[in-house]
Amino acid sequence: LKLQFLYLIGFLSDVHTHQEEKMVLAAAVVACLASAAPLEKLRVGALVTDTGRFSSYAEDYRTSFTLWEEWVAEQGGLEIGGRRYEVEMVYSDVGDTSEKKIGFPTLKEKVREMANGTFGHIDYYFAPYSSTLSPVALETLHRLGSKAVMIAPTAASDTVWVCDDRLLYPCTSANRRRFARGWSMATPATQYLPTNIVVASIKAVKRVAIVYENLAFPRGTCRGATETMKVYGMENVFEYSIEQADNETAYDVARKLREVDPDYVVGCVYNNFCFMFVDALKGIGYTPKGAGLTSCITSAGLTLGRENEAQYLTGPTAWHPKLAGVDFSSTAEANVPLFVPKEGDSSSMQYNTMFTEKLGRPPTYQAAQGMTAAIALTSALLMANSTDPDHVNAAMREVYEPSFYGRLSFDSYGRAKGSMLSLQLDQHTERQIVAPLSAASMSMVYPAPTYAQRTCLAAAMCGERGSCGAAGQCVCEPGWEGRDCRAEVVEKSVMEEYGVIVLPIVGGLVLVMAALTAYVLHQRSQALKMKEMTKHAPRGGPVTLLFTDIKKSSDLWGEYPSEMEAALATHHAIARALLAKYAGYEVKTIGDAFMCAFESPVNAMRWSLAFQRDLLAAEWPAALGNHPAASEQKDSRGRVVFRGLRVRVGVHTGHVNVRQTPQGGYDYEGAEVNITARVSDSGAGGQVLMTQAMYSAIEPFLDDLECAAEVAHLGQFRFKGIDEALAVYSIIREELQERDFEPIRGATAVEGAAAAAADPTNPDLSRQPSCGDSCANSAQQFVALQTIRKWVSRFGRGGVAALDLAGVLKTGCDGVGLTETIVVSTMIQKWYDGLGKGSTRRAVADVAGSVSSPHGSSFRGTGSVLGSEVGRVDITVGAPHGRRVAPAAAAEGYAAPAGLRWPAVSAILQTFPGKSIIAIAQALQDERAESGITPGGLTGGLTPNEIQFTA
Numbered sequence: 001l002k003l004q005f006l007y008l009i010g011f012l013s014d015v016h017t018h019q020e021e022k023m024v025l026a027a028a029v030v031a032c033l034a035s036a037a038p039l040e041k042l043r044v045g046a047l048v049t050d051t052g053r054f055s056s057y058a059e060d061y062r063t064s065f066t067l068w069e070e071w072v073a074e075q076g077g078l079e080i081g082g083r084r085y086e087v088e089m090v091y092s093d094v095g096d097t098s099e100k101k102i103g104f105p106t107l108k109e110k111v112r113e114m115a116n117g118t119f120g121h122i123d124y125y126f127a128p129y130s131s132t133l134s135p136v137a138l139e140t141l142h143r144l145g146s147k148a149v150m151i152a153p154t155a156a157s158d159t160v161w162v163c164d165d166r167l168l169y170p171c172t173s174a175n176r177r178r179f180a181r182g183w184s185m186a187t188p189a190t191q192y193l194p195t196n197i198v199v200a201s202i203k204a205v206k207r208v209a210i211v212y213e214n215l216a217f218p219r220g221t222c223r224g225a226t227e228t229m230k231v232y233g234m235e236n237v238f239e240y241s242i243e244q245a246d247n248e249t250a251y252d253v254a255r256k257l258r259e260v261d262p263d264y265v266v267g268c269v270y271n272n273f274c275f276m277f278v279d280a281l282k283g284i285g286y287t288p289k290g291a292g293l294t295s296c297i298t299s300a301g302l303t304l305g306r307e308n309e310a311q312y313l314t315g316p317t318a319w320h321p322k323l324a325g326v327d328f329s330s331t332a333e334a335n336v337p338l339f340v341p342k343e344g345d346s347s348s349m350q351y352n353t354m355f356t357e358k359l360g361r362p363p364t365y366q367a368a369q370g371m372t373a374a375i376a377l378t379s380a381l382l383m384a385n386s387t388d389p390d391h392v393n394a395a396m397r398e399v400y401e402p403s404f405y406g407r408l409s410f411d412s413y414g415r416a417k418g419s420m421l422s423l424q425l426d427q428h429t430e431r432q433i434v435a436p437l438s439a440a441s442m443s444m445v446y447p448a449p450t451y452a453q454r455t456c457l458a459a460a461m462c463g464e465r466g467s468c469g470a471a472g473q474c475v476c477e478p479g480w481e482g483r484d485c486r487a488e489v490v491e492k493s494v495m496e497e498y499g500v501i502v503l504p505i506v507g508g509l510v511l512v513m514a515a516l517t518a519y520v521l522h523q524r525s526q527a528l529k530m531k532e533m534t535k536h537a538p539r540g541g542p543v544t545l546l547f548t549d550i551k552k553s554s555d556l557w558g559e560y561p562s563e564m565e566a567a568l569a570t571h572h573a574i575a576r577a578l579l580a581k582y583a584g585y586e587v588k589t590i591g592d593a594f595m596c597a598f599e600s601p602v603n604a605m606r607w608s609l610a611f612q613r614d615l616l617a618a619e620w621p622a623a624l625g626n627h628p629a630a631s632e633q634k635d636s637r638g639r640v641v642f643r644g645l646r647v648r649v650g651v652h653t654g655h656v657n658v659r660q661t662p663q664g665g666y667d668y669e670g671a672e673v674n675i676t677a678r679v680s681d682s683g684a685g686g687q688v689l690m691t692q693a694m695y696s697a698i699e700p701f702l703d704d705l706e707c708a709a710e711v712a713h714l715g716q717f718r719f720k721g722i723d724e725a726l727a728v729y730s731i732i733r734e735e736l737q738e739r740d741f742e743p744i745r746g747a748t749a750v751e752g753a754a755a756a757a758a759d760p761t762n763p764d765l766s767r768q769p770s771c772g773d774s775c776a777n778s779a780q781q782f783v784a785l786q787t788i789r790k791w792v793s794r795f796g797r798g799g800v801a802a803l804d805l806a807g808v809l810k811t812g813c814d815g816v817g818l819t820e821t822i823v824v825s826t827m828i829q830k831w832y833d834g835l836g837k838g839s840t841r842r843a844v845a846d847v848a849g850s851v852s853s854p855h856g857s858s859f860r861g862t863g864s865v866l867g868s869e870v871g872r873v874d875i876t877v878g879a880p881h882g883r884r885v886a887p888a889a890a891a892e893g894y895a896a897p898a899g900l901r902w903p904a905v906s907a908i909l910q911t912f913p914g915k916s917i918i919a920i921a922q923a924l925q926d927e928r929a930e931s932g933i934t935p936g937g938l939t940g941g942l943t944p945n946e947i948q949f950t951a
Contacts, residue, residue: 270294318365335401421433537666550685582610612732688730
């Protein structure tokens, strides 16, 4: 630069240089000086999910943002407002959605750090992955009063961007736009399926079936599909709302679709149910003529083990490397001429190549959306010609940028305009673009070949002179014959046909005898093999059935496909080795789930408990440990209680219909099979559940299970498709009893205490002896300790931690009286019976609040809601909808507790948003002004000594 500068100055000082030339040279000097000036920094904050189940998306974002940084550097920076800027990315790991129940404190703190200048001044942000995390980041910036602009690469749910009847925060703008400074690169949910519907209409589809999971995003995608169907004159002939996404429901949907046999099936479902649905279709042998499924079409897990049944499925995606053409290309004249097409190399393929070279794997469409977020921001900065976020935010509304992803622009809510692509898996299960037609890599195959046809096609059974029929047989062209259509039809002479027949007959007889001998030997071998396989199969009488299922298996397949192949092999090996040991029979596998049958209920339970032990001890691929559904967890003593695959087991015994299959095996049918499946599906990963019938069968033999185990009665539940309520029990190995399980799912608890009262494992909660202020009576103390041990046995030590009963065990009756201990237990029992929750992980305040709602009464709770800060607390929680609940402490005339202070109240309100606390505590009145809390009243008013606090 110095040499260039001196060279130009020399020409300027030369008297022989003309005036016009000097003006040009002067401009060159200025440009030379400008290029030598240092670049200013444009900091951009990226909130990424480096740890947790979304870590792969963090890799996607980082790689795309790095390509953007490098491109800006190659341009010598961005020229904005007469200055040049280099991009400096500032990354912050915000984890995944595991902190949802406690309000995402890590994510909020990371946003505050960036906004407060911890990493320097930042006016532009990229939001984290998912429709769950993005609105939290946007809301946090809004609450801070920040003028920063935030772009979310992937947040498709309408509720993130459009205010609805729930009045989501902030929802103050007149046009119902939720975040005035938030922008989304994701296509809205209602635009996911219209492209699929349009392509189906070209194939003359008229009768459409709609299947959707009853959740916000799937409902939105199917709503967009039905609206498009009306435009193209399609009829909705069947609709199914999925309330419980399990195998039973998948088979139910498949059977009903077979009855209706629509022209096309629209499935608005997440990956997990999508995989089960595809398996169920193959399981009943029904091939839809066409099917469009959301989410799973781009998942690697869809084709793993489903090479035949996944063929010809269609579905939406936001981007694909095969995209080409002017609609999906950048240009040299664009604001951001990034990935401009070259000869034989489209914009998308350029991005695909550069990304793959950088990360070692191809980009997902989420990675592409991260890249487009950077392109849109760059375009807005250059259009505004300013780094002022107000000007840039205004320019975002005007963005109309050509790119490898398509034309980038935004609607009035800040969402990316445009529609999705439609993909179809071809006969090799490779994803091909079938719409829009301008970018299609193949025409959509419709109707889809049957499963038998696909097998025939894959084997090229019919050669060049035949085609595969619906039943998998060859249909030959005229003049050709044979099973494979490779034999030409030749007219034979009379002599050829009838002349010499003896030798062929003799030869034929020899061949027939040889074939018969081979057949008999084969059948005998198969019979011996089947006899060995079915030697433990129950043929009649009471049969004990069990089902297994791997927790979050679809998510694990999606994120760790190669590791899951090894893990599934380990899982199957453990299950089958134990079946051989305990005389069990493998009825069938459904996906990665087992159905097994035993003649002995005790052996079935031994298998279940040993199965949990061996799964924990097995060697699992290390990468699986990064997923919450397979990570390692330890108990309070430091012992490992979870590691690797977590498998739920449901066990039931009863009389079933025994059916021999054509292959010589045995299958079991009837209501008892349905009961077993329902109980299994209701459990948590790593949990063993059983029915009353099973408990009664093994109860006399609990000491013969080969290990110490704890049994707990979880209550009575009503299950879908089962007329009567079922009593459900859990059983767990003693060394694993600190495993923490989710509540029973997919079932409704039966109200009332009748079920629990009849349970022999329950403590006698009606006994409430008093020992005064101390435990003088050791017998009474023993009763208190036994009560607590029963609850620990029922819910696990982690389940009762919130009640601080461990503290009661430690201090006896000195800290908390025996009567109060029984009151706490009684309160939990009533809450448990009334609402049917499967754990006691809530604190006393929440327990009391739950009881108030269904029963219209309140309880005096004694326990430690927040440890020593609260101590003995007399509180009552108000019922919702303004119903008056008299404070128990007031009714019984108790004095105000000294321990309940504002910090405790504040923490309780944060823990249980939406609930109210009415407390008798004069000390709170004194703190009212300093805390800024205003007292309010329920219907009927408050007594002079009461204050109501509402979250």
